[in-house]
Amino acid sequence: MSDTIVFTRGVPADESFPSERLAECAAAALRGPDAVRVMQYGKSWGYPPLREWLAARHGVRPEQVMLANGSLQFVEFVAWAYLQPGDTVFVEVPTYDRAITLLRRHRANIVGIPLEADGPDMAALERALQNATPRFFYIIPDFQNPSGATASLEKRQRLVELARAHGFFFVEDAPYRPLRYRGEPLPSLYDLGPDVTLQMSSFTKQISPGVRVGYLIGDEARLTPIAKVAEDTYIMPNHLGAAAVNEFCRRGWLDEQLRFLHDLYRPRLEAVCDAIRTYLPDADWIEPDGGFFVSVTLPEGVTSEALRAAAREQGLILGDGRAFFVNPADGERFLRLPFCALTPDELREGVRRLAAAVQALQQTSA
Amino acid sequence: MSDTIVFTRGVPADESFPSERLAECAAAALRGPDAVRVMQYGKSWGYPPLREWLAARHGVRPEQVMLANGSLQFVEFVAWAYLQPGDTVFVEVPTYDRAITLLRRHRANIVGIPLEADGPDMAALERALQNATPRFFYIIPDFQNPSGATASLEKRQRLVELARAHGFFFVEDAPYRPLRYRGEPLPSLYDLGPDVTLQMSSFTKQISPGVRVGYLIGDEARLTPIAKVAEDTYIMPNHLGAAAVNEFCRRGWLDEQLRFLHDLYRPRLEAVCDAIRTYLPDADWIEPDGGFFVSVTLPEGVTSEALRAAAREQGLILGDGRAFFVNPADGERFLRLPFCALTPDELREGVRRLAAAVQALQQTSA
Structure with a gap:
């Protein structure tokens, strides 16, 4: 100690970290029949085979999956695509500090919804909705960062109802969902309301932060402006990490x-x-x-x-x-x-x- | 055909693309003594061993080198760090279309300086400086994208003098500098005026776009706010690509x-x-x-x-x-x-x- x-x-x-296995996967990706695609420029949506694998795992179409340099950057892309200065965004309080920083940078009007052990304080949320409709609600329903709170099924259902009724969407940050050590998983906001949810996650906590492979799942029409922002920002996310992760996943190692x-x-x-x-x-x-x-x-x-x-x-x-x-x-x-x-x-x-x-x-x- | x-x-x-060699390098990086650092979170400046290698190659200190997810993203980071809406930026005309898009997004006042075969039209530049001092001049002195023009030594020297006199800096985009197929290289703006230049480049054209490894060289004090923006945006650039490139460079393969x-x-x-x-x-x-x-x-x-x-x-x-x-x-x-x-x-x-x-x-x- x-x-x-x-x-x-x-x-x-x-x-x-599964370094040895990832070494095998990175080398295999660069030696396989897709090596040129791994090395070359591609679309801002990210390396297609990994998008396809994620789509199958999440029961969506590949066009509904986008990759980025980690998942935090999606908050930035969503802000560029969907926020004007002064627009309202809801967050849980407390919430992930880096999300607050990014939203501040975009001059969002950040409204905090108090968090309880079983998710957002719904009475406070309903009061806040009487004052303003947010463009989106940045929310971490599972094993929340920083609190550890997980939203109950009842609150998740009500959240989706409210988003539909008031016309906002969720940016559901879900990197900890695969890391449930006991008990039974609850449906995600995306599971309950795919029409009102963009779900972010990444391989950071599942494999490695160093590969920088985040992913965003949502309606293709809602993702398309985000992909345009991504292209304008960095052309595309890295292929090598994505191709190594893709190989890792397809071997059953995830x-x-x-x-x-x-x-x-x-x-x-x-x-x-x-x-x-x-x-x-x-x-x-x-x-x-x-x-x-x-x-x-x-x-x-x-x-x-x-x-x-x-x-x-x-x-x-x-x-x-x-x-x-x-x-x-x-x-x-x-x-x-x-x-x-x-x-x-x-x-x-x-x-x-x-x-x-x-x-x-x-x-x-x- | x-x-x-x-x-x-x-x-x-x-x-x-040197795919086989990069496969060896990626695997070696993940199997070597630094594997945990490659896999783990790190600073927004990027993977330290590659910063050290680049510093030695460019005759600067490692603290003067920052990595990013390709080099375009540095334009975005520089804009967040140094531009307020309405601030003036100079660019060559024509210039890299994606730089225009990014600067527009940040609501810069973009002033175009006509480009000649031997670099910017200096009379037009001096007239523009009478109207406004830019925050920076985004410029591609070598084998310019899109024109192919290369600025003459005389113009480079005068550019540095003007930056010092008027108090602006250059964002020198130099990805094509290592790709001179004939003739003798000219000193870069960074070589002539390190005090007034941030020099961007990347391994995109040297090794592969898919690794997404860009780098920025400059004064540490000028880089520090950019590194803070990078951290706030995506925590850090990818390590796997940087570590593979680092191994590639250190083997003499670059x-x-x-x-x-x-x-x-x-x-x-x-x-x-x-x-x-x-x-x-x-x-x-x-x-x-x-x-x-x-x-x-x-x-x-x-x-x-x-x-x-x-x-x-x-x-x-x-x-x-x-x-x-x-x-x-x-x-x-x-x-x-x-x-x-x-x-x-x-x-x-x-x-x-x-x-x-x-x-x-x-x-x-x-």
């Missing part, structure tokens, strides 16, 4: 890899949850069944800066929870704990130190 | 590949130039010593649409030259002829058909 425990990195575990990840990450999820129950028994927290994150809301009076300073005293590096909030001050007591890139022992020790830091703070302020 | 000759594709020749490309493309350049002299003896055209493009300005009275229709009659597909002009009407008679992805025989036959189409048009209008 390293001396300092770093609780900030929402990244896959170094030991999770499902093996997902089983391996489940076996690697499930004990980590259990360790962090057990540690929270043990060391922070009164905590207000969200317990997920998958993904990368557990979140804790600390007691009244704690501030983000004071907590991080107290944690450093304990040999613990924490992230700043305020970045995940549209109004940063609302995140003073919010803490995201990424659990996949730490071992169970590190997770237990990290949460123990966190509890000690909180206790030290409370004694100081008492 | 295929029946129809397509004179629109500014792409590398399919037969130019220089071998460039010699191979010179030998492949030189006869194509000579064939297209000879054909223009033979079949269009009165043409107003620019003869380059490298790159991908020759350009022809057709006689008065020819329009882009009529020419393309007449060419189709001859079994020849031509591009629309108007896209390369800030004011599209100025490009009615402009024709870009990409010569790298056609064989010498196809090039001769293509120019013969072009001459026949022009003649047919002139007879119609006479």
Whole structure:
């Protein structure tokens, strides 16, 4: 166990990467009959064989699948294609900090919908819809980043009804969906409302961030302006990563890899949850069944800066929870704990130190 | 020879790609001691070993080199980092159509500086500088896309003086610089004025578009805001392509590949130039010593649409030259002829058909 425990990195575990298999796949793609297509320019929609494989896996047509340099960039493309400065966008609060940054760059009017353990606060959403109809709702229904929350089936159904009734669509960010370590999957927003949903995901958490292969699934007519933006921006996403991933998937290795990840990450999820129950028994927290994150809301009076300073005293590096909030001050007591890139022992020790830091703070302020 | 000759594709020749060598390199990168770094998240500046190799090759520090998903995306990043809506940007006229599209998206005030066979019209540039100082000048000094023009040493020196005097910088797009098939290279704007230049290039024309590895060289302080924009947009560019390219370069294969490309493309350049002299003896055209493009300005009275229709009659597909002009009407008679992805025989036959189409048009209008 390293001396300092770093609780900030929402990244896959170094030991999770199937490097040898990906080496075989990359070489096979460049030695196979499609090598020239891998090497040459192509359309902004991305490498066709991987689009075809994803289409079959998701039960859609290849024309409904687009690839990009990771999935975050789709938020940028959607903003260029669908937002004018001042347009309203809904997000969950808290939400993925990089999405807030991108939407701000496009001068969107960002309206935060408070998040509960089972998804958006629907009463708050309905109130917000009385004030404005968003162009879209950026939402992470499964094992949400940063909270770990998963929207219930009832809320998903109601969300789709509301989108249809009010005329907005969802940008459903779903990179953690394949990473359910226990319990049964729920239908995605795309499953329930393909007419009102663009679903983003990527191979970042399934295989590797370094290949930079994100994908977007949706109605072809809704994707077409996004593909034009992509072409204008970078001509096309990388083929080599996509072709290597394509080979990996077609050999049946993705499902093996997902089983391996489940076996690697499930004990980590259990360790962090057990540690929270043990060391922070009164905590207000969200317990997920998958993904990368557990979140804790600390007691009244704690501030983000004071907590991080107290944690450093304990040999613990924490992230700043305020970045995940549209109004940063609302995140003073919010803490995201990424659990996949730490071992169970590190997770237990990290949460123990966190509890000690909180206790030290409370004694100081008492 | 295929029946129809397509004179629109500014792409590398399919037969130019070192697929087998890149397969070895990709596999080696994923099997080597740096495999975890290739697979994992990294900084938005891109895969460090390739930045280090490029720095040594260009005589700069690694902190002065940034990678991206191809080089076009740097124009977008530079625009986000340095342009406010309404800011002035200078471009050559004609220039790379995709740069115009990107700058328009950022609501830049685009001022076109007429291009001559030896670079920008300096008198026009000085007049334009009396009206406005651009934030930057997007310029392609070597084997320009679309014209094939190369700026003279005298103009390069004067350009750098003007940038220093007026307080703007160059975005020097230099992807064709390594593809000089005859004659001696001139210093780049970056060589002459590193303090006033960001130099973009990529491995697209040197190795493969499919790897999507562009690079930007410049002052670290000027790159830092661009790297922040890149991080906010897509976290980081792909590592797999960069790591494969890095291995390729460090094995000494890039220089071998460039010699191979010179030998492949030189006869194509000579064939297209000879054909223009033979079949269009009165043409107003620019003869380059490298790159991908020759350009022809057709006689008065020819329009882009009529020419393309007449060419189709001859079994020849031509591009629309108007896209390369800030004011599209100025490009009615402009024709870009990409010569790298056609064989010498196809090039001769293509120019013969072009001459026949022009003649047919002139007879119609006479």
